[in-house]
Amino acid sequence: MIELRLLRYLVAVADAGTLAAAAHDVHVTQPSLSRQLRALEQRLGFAVFDRSGMRLTLTPAGRSFVHEARDLLRSAQETEAAAQRLASGIPKKITISAPMTTITDMLSPFMAQNLTDRDPHIEFLPVLPAEGFTPLESGADIAIASAPPLERHMTQLLGQIPLFAQFRAGHPWSARSQIHIRELAQQPLVLLTHAHRTRNLFDTLMNDADATYLSYVECHVPKAAQALAAAGRGVVVLTDLPVFDLVAAPLYNDNGPIEVRIHAAWERNHYAAHDISRLALLIRDHYTARLTATSRIGRGAVP
Numbered sequence: 001m002i003e004l005r006l007l008r009y010l011v012a013v014a015d016a017g018t019l020a021a022a023a024h025d026v027h028v029t030q031p032s033l034s035r036q037l038r039a040l041e042q043r044l045g046f047a048v049f050d051r052s053g054m055r056l057t058l059t060p061a062g063r064s065f066v067h068e069a070r071d072l073l074r075s076a077q078e079t080e081a082a083a084q085r086l087a088s089g090i091p092k093k094i095t096i097s098a099p100m101t102t103i104t105d106m107l108s109p110f111m112a113q114n115l116t117d118r119d120p121h122i123e124f125l126p127v128l129p130a131e132g133f134t135p136l137e138s139g140a141d142i143a144i145a146s147a148p149p150l151e152r153h154m155t156q157l158l159g160q161i162p163l164f165a166q167f168r169a170g171h172p173w174s175a176r177s178q179i180h181i182r183e184l185a186q187q188p189l190v191l192l193t194h195a196h197r198t199r200n201l202f203d204t205l206m207n208d209a210d211a212t213y214l215s216y217v218e219c220h221v222p223k224a225a226q227a228l229a230a231a232g233r234g235v236v237v238l239t240d241l242p243v244f245d246l247v248a249a250p251l252y253n254d255n256g257p258i259e260v261r262i263h264a265a266w267e268r269n270h271y272a273a274h275d276i277s278r279l280a281l282l283i284r285d286h287y288t289a290r291l292t293a294t295s296r297i298g299r300g301a302v303p
Contacts, residue, residue: 004076006040007069009033010048014066017055094272094279097125097135098144101222102262105241106144106158110286120275129197133265142266142276146197153265154273156280159287160259161239162250163198166229169247173235179249181258182211188234189216190225198239198260209253241290262287 009026013033016022023030041048048062058066098107103124111122125140132147149155165179173179185206192199206213217233219225222240229236230244239260242248251258264280266273 002040002043004073006036007073009036010040011066011069011073013037013049013056014058014062017057019056093121093123094141094276095123095125095139096142096144097127097131097140099129100126101238101240102144104223106262106283106287106290109290110283114282114286120272128195130195136265136267141270141272142264142280144262144264146260146262149263149265152268154268154270154277156264156277156284158262158264158280158284159291160261161291163202163237163239163258163260164242164248165235165237165251166226166242166246166248167235168230168232169245171235171247173249174247176249178252178257181205181251181253182209184235184237184251185211185213187213187215189213190228190234190236191216191218192222192225192238193218193220195220196222196238198237201258201260202237205251205253205258 009022009028012026013019013022016025019030019034019037023033026033028036037049044065046061046065047059048065049056050059050062096107103126107122107124115122125135127135127143129146132145133143133150133153135143136153144158165173165184167173181202191202194200194203215234217228219228222238223243225236225238226240226243226246228234230246236246237251264283266276266280270276
């Protein structure tokens with residue numbers, strides 16, 4: 001394997017054009033530099049430099065090899081910088097896995113309003129809600145999910161999100177501050193498919209309330225479900241923040257408000273655990289403020 005030191009010497013000579021100038025730049029004697037370059041060319045099996053003139057010029061093979069050498073040296077420098085960041089616990093990039101709804105409603109607004117050029121680059125990894133915290137095993141630095149967190153992870157509760165009934169303005173419920181889940185049995189509904197945890201939760205709650213819904217359509221994409229509700233196809237049930245001028249009213253049952261707990265989790269031994277913990281707290285505070293604002297939507301007379 002060729003030493004990086006020799007590649008640095010080679011590039012230095014290619015840039016300087018003379019052994020004397022290159023030897024000064026890399027802090028070695030000119031005879032030593034000449035011997036090492038000759039040995040390198042012998043090992044490579046071709047001449048890197050044309051020595052027929054006053055200056056050393058690259059041969060065609062030399063030009064191609066120096067290009068490869070520059071790339072390798074650049075990669076080595078980046079690798080060394082990455083190692084230094086790992087040792088210091090300062091991440092260059094943080095990958096967050098989350099369902100698309102969470103990315104849209106929670107993470108994107110947070111990033112737009114809070115990140116500065118001094119913060120790590122945030123990269124989102126959209127996953128299905130059922131994947132929970134498993135993306136931590138395949139490269140995600142933080143996973144956000146409504147699944148119960150695992151004991152082996154560091155976790156942060158980001159918020160308790162209401163399960164909403166959402167409907168068009170002018171609906172008879174528009175002035176209601178909350179809706180009992182049993183009342184939904186009498187409404188045409190727009191429901192997410194069973195690939196979503198909120199749909200499974202809703203079915204369980206309806207069963208516990210001894211209620212049955214009969215008229216409904218299913219939709220896999222939350223925003224599309226909200227669009228159907230905005231078009232008057234029914235009341236949509238989900239945890240997403242309202243869009244399309246929908247009115248949102250939190251659902252409750254005989255035990256009180258119905259809420260979904262959202263957690264962030266990361267590996268306990270993550271090299272950037274301190275920065276990740278700080279980021280999770282900032283996301284929590286930002287989303288709490290958004291939920292507080294949303295809780296006022298659809299609030300009017302007490303039911």
